[in-house]
Amino acid sequence: MAAKVHPNLAVPSLQPRMGMGVRAVAAGGGGGGGGEEVVLTVWRKSLLFNCRGFTVFDASGDLVYRVDSYAADSRAEVVLMDAAGVPVLTVRRKKAISHLGLGGDQWLVYPGEETRLPPLYAVKRTTQYVRGGGNGKTMAHVAPCGVRGGAGGGYEVEGSYLRRHCTVYDQQRRAVVAEVQPKEAVGTDVFRLVVRPGMEVSVAMAVVVALDQMFGKPSLLRSWSS
Structure with a gap:
């Protein structure tokens, strides 16, 4: 199975947040870059x-993104890096203030590692969604923050992350901007992420990281998210 997951990857000599011996591939800003969809293979390893973490390859088998989380690391955040180990986005959990009745936990998406700056997006599980379900109900909302919030650009996620069947709609629910799809004959730890125009590829991957923290069984990255 390893050859199918990373066909162009040599034996890695990687260090966290440093690229060594792996060719960096442009992650792409807008979905599909120039109006084309992007198909990634996501490996929960x-x-x-x-x-523990994620390793993400493009259609040519080249490394695009990685997440590397040491088991002893207890910080409530996950850093999405490019192939060279440069931080792209940070997904940080913000626990609900239960005694004030302010809803449930949410996962904030920050640029790079700049968690002192305002977040770009807030990902929140919907209260009506049953863990592990797949009945078409909205499982998560992705709301833009700050300046982005004034221009719209939110997303709705439907489906089942456990089954690797998720659909991401734009805020008006007029278009599908990303999908999580199972990959044949390799189990649930390897799946596809298809990103279409209307969503940044890195943001789509950050949403996958947040979904794994919300619905993963068990969550792969950190004990704080279970």
Whole structure:
């Protein structure tokens, strides 16, 4: 199965947030870059020893994104890096203030590692969604923050992350901008992420990281998200 997951990857000698021996591939800003869809293969596994995380490849089998999380790391955040180990986005969990009745937990998406700056997006599980379900109800909302909030640009996620069947709609629900799809004959730890015009590829991957924290069984990255 390894050859199918990373056909162009040599034996890695990677260090967290440093690219060594792996060709960096442009992650792409807008969905599909120039109006074309982007198809990624997502592997729920880190290439580093004693790490958990994600390794993401493009259609040519080249490394695009990675998440490397040490088991002893208890911070409530996950850093999405490009192939060279440069931080692209950080997904941080913000726990609900239960005694004030202010809703449930949410996952904030920050640029790079700049968690002191205002977040770009807030991802929140809907209260009516049953864990593990797949009945078409909205499972998560992705709301833009700050300046982005004034221009719209939110997303709705439907489906079942456990089954690797998720559909991401734009805020008006007029178009499908991303999909999580199962990959044949390789189990649920390897799946496709298809990103279409209307959503940034890195943001789509950050949403996948947040969904894994919300619905993963067990969540792969950190104990704080279970």
